[in-house]
Amino acid sequence: MTTPSNPSCGAPLWRRFAALGYDSLILLAISMAYGAVVTIVGATLGLGSQQGAEQYQPMFATGGIGELVLIGWILTLGSFYVGFWQRSGQTVGMRAWRLCLIDVHTQQPPSAVRCSQRAAWGVLSLLLAGIGYWYRFFSPTGQCLHDKLTTTTVIVLPKNKPG
Structure with missing residues (x-):
């Protein structure tokens, strides 16, 4: 990892959202693969294959399995970021936009626990009308709320000089 250009100033929101846009394409592919696996497992186990229109229920709609599939999907997407x-x-998106997540104290990538906490807070920040991201405009360090809560920050790395 290269040294940050200015670790005391967090990455601008437009760069963070650009990286998120790149990552969303990968998350779409992961979601499709997850859906294929869930469908194959469901078909193999015979779930959702009841006979008769009056008995028809969508696959995984009964017995709390739908909630389990949703939780599995969320954990799969979260694992992408944590890993x-x-x-x-x-x-991948952060690499394209020269962004790097670091622990504020060590200046190194955060631990798995801290990354998991940041992923959970990040989703909540986004779901609540992006309020956790808009917090950056009021933060003297340029951190978003989920950065602040997990003592991490996203920095912009310097350009590599050809040579």
């Missing part, structure tokens, strides 16, 4: 953040501090 990349913990290993290198960057997802």
Whole structure:
């Protein structure tokens, strides 16, 4: 990992959202693969294959299995972020936009626990009308709310000089 250009100033929102846009394409592919696996497992187990129109129920609609599938999907998408953040501090989208997630104290990629907490707070920040992201405009350090709560920050890395 290269050293940050200015670790005291968090990455601007437009860069964060651009990286999120790149990552959303990968998350779409992961979601399709997850859906295929769930469908194959459901078909193999015979779920959702009752005979007769009056007995028809959508696959996984009974017995709380639908909620289990949803939780599994959320955990799968969260694992994408946690894995990349913990290993290198960057997802594919963050790498394209020269962003890196670091622990404020160590200046290194955060632990798996901290990454998991950040992923959960990040989703909540986005779902609540983006309020956690807009917090950045009031933060002297340029952190979003989920950065502040997990003592992490997203920084812009310097351009690599050809040579």
